[in-house]
Amino acid sequence: MVRTEVPMNWFPWLHDELEHAGIEVVRPRFPTPQGQSLEAWLDAYDHEVALLASAPTILIGHSLGATMALRLVERTAEPFSGMFLAAGFIGALGLPDYDNINASFFAKSFDWKGIGDRKGSVCCCWAGDDDPYVPLLRSQELADYLGAPLEVVPDGGHLNGETGFTTFPQMRDAILAARANVVG
Secondary structure, eight states: OOOOOOOSSSSSHHHHHHHHOOOOOOOOOOOOSTTTTTTHHHHHHHHHHTTTTOOEEEEEETTHHHHHHHHHHHOOSSOOOOEEEEOOOOOOOOOOOHHHHHHHHHHGGGOOHHHHHHSSSSEEEEEEETTTTSHHHHHHHHHHHHOOEEETTTTTSSGGGGOOOSSHHHHHHHHHHHHHHHOO
16 A cells, blocks of 8 residues: 655644744644534634733634634624635535535624624635635635635645645735734
8 A cells, every 4th residue: 555645734834934923823723524613613722822912813714714714703802903814715615525524614604794894904815726625716705705805826726735835925925914014
């Protein structure tokens, strides 16, 4: 039997890049696919951020993590500083293996007005033009709801290690630019 490993996603790289720039980064480990639910992800997030000092906060989400970011914005009273979302979508994708375990994230409709009020002053979205899981129109739909630009990445696939995305300089640069505006 030949074992092939999927290359690591860009998450650890971005974590290191942002910490190197002096930004405190929290990257919760969400249960997936076993035990995956909105409630379990919210619990994991709450556990990780419970001891953090209050500070301007940005959310970063990839794929279902983009939906998680929306749910976090919905439940907060104070606005975030911004959101940076890659390969994001809302609702079932017509992929039974994923739609079943993702169902709790879409069980109730989104509060788009509340999200718009609290998502922060900077919101950017990225999508691969050939994503095998999230059609480009679904990422565009999310960007439209947020009133955010969508940067389409040629041959980006799902913007993950599977398609060679082990770094994501565009996102890093957008976050650093946003931080300069929030802090400066």
